[in-house]
Amino acid sequence: MALRSQHATPPSRLKKSDKALGINQFDCPKCGLLSPWANELLTLREQVITDPLTGLFNLRYFRSSLDIELERTVRTTMPTSLMMIDLDHFKQVNDVWGHEVGNQVLKLTARLIKQVTRQLDIQCRYGGEEFVVILPSTSLLMASQVAERLREQVEESDITVGDQSFKVTASIGLSVRLAHEKGTASDLIKSADDCLYQAKSTGRNQVFFKGFEPEEEATVSGDEKEALMGMFSDYQD
Numbered sequence: 001m002a003l004r005s006q007h008a009t010p011p012s013r014l015k016k017s018d019k020a021l022g023i024n025q026f027d028c029p030k031c032g033l034l035s036p037w038a039n040e041l042l043t044l045r046e047q048v049i050t051d052p053l054t055g056l057f058n059l060r061y062f063r064s065s066l067d068i069e070l071e072r073t074v075r076t077t078m079p080t081s082l083m084m085i086d087l088d089h090f091k092q093v094n095d096v097w098g099h100e101v102g103n104q105v106l107k108l109t110a111r112l113i114k115q116v117t118r119q120l121d122i123q124c125r126y127g128g129e130e131f132v133v134i135l136p137s138t139s140l141l142m143a144s145q146v147a148e149r150l151r152e153q154v155e156e157s158d159i160t161v162g163d164q165s166f167k168v169t170a171s172i173g174l175s176v177r178l179a180h181e182k183g184t185a186s187d188l189i190k191s192a193d194d195c196l197y198q199a200k201s202t203g204r205n206q207v208f209f210k211g212f213e214p215e216e217e218a219t220v221s222g223d224e225k226e227a228l229m230g231m232f233s234d235y236q237d
């Protein structure tokens with residue numbers, strides 16, 4: 001019995017293929033899998049690749065997906081972008097509001113990440129209060145627009161506890177791999193992580209990336225942000 005699909009197919013998307021057999025037999029439309037235990041196996045597989053708190057993909061799935069997407073970049077010449085997101089001063093949220101409220105903030109952040117990204121993007125919890133999104137076939141310019149939209153949505157969201165409410169912010173680092181560029185998945189992660197560090201160390205609540213021209217560093221703000229929004233206003237699915 002083997003799972004042949006490279007990408008996860010949630011059990012809800014499976015079709016029951018043969019009721020007459022009287023057993024739990026399912027036919028996966030993506031991978032053509034046919035097995036009496038396929039549904040149970042897919043549920044198990046989903047658990048193995050999912051972060052239980054946020055429902056996003058976990059670190060294990062992130063690493064294997066990034067390798068696949070970087071291979072795809074070489075084959076298709078379409079760039080792959082990477083977005084690393086870290087909540088600002090999250091320790092204070094736990095300290096002031098408690099761990100359970102902290103968990104609610106992580107869930108909210110996961111929901112916002114899913115809302116602003118596309119279905120084919122790969123949204124993962126990297127660990128703790130850090131998230132990472134792989135954006136296949138996405139230039140750095142487009143990724144910066146998505147990141148800025150996410151940063152804004154986090155900043156604008158109210159977290160309500162009883163009759164009180166508070167806000168959180170996020171810092172975001174971006175990197176991109178172009179088809180002709182060499183380097184490992186770890187290099188791409190390090191590059192996004194370095195940018196995230198820059199976003200944190202230069203004030204937080206901002207998106208940071210090495211600019212569209214090599215070696216040029218940039219943050220998205222003011223007029224540039226407006227121009228980006230205008231150029232890619234039809235980007236959202």
Ligand SMILES: Nc1nc2c(ncn2[C@@H]2O[C@H](COP(=O)(O)OP(=O)(O)OP(=O)(O)O)[C@@H](O)[C@H]2O)c(=O)[nH]1
Pocket residue numbers: 053086087088089090091092094098099100101102103106127128129200204
């Ligand atoms: N509620 C909750 N807290 C978590 C979880 N995982 C990690 N944390 C907390 O996240 C906090 C991260 O704190 P720091 O690494 O100091 O970072 P920070 O306070 O966000 O500060 P900066 O990143 O520098 O802005 C720690 O207090 C961890 O305990 C989790 O699953 N749930």
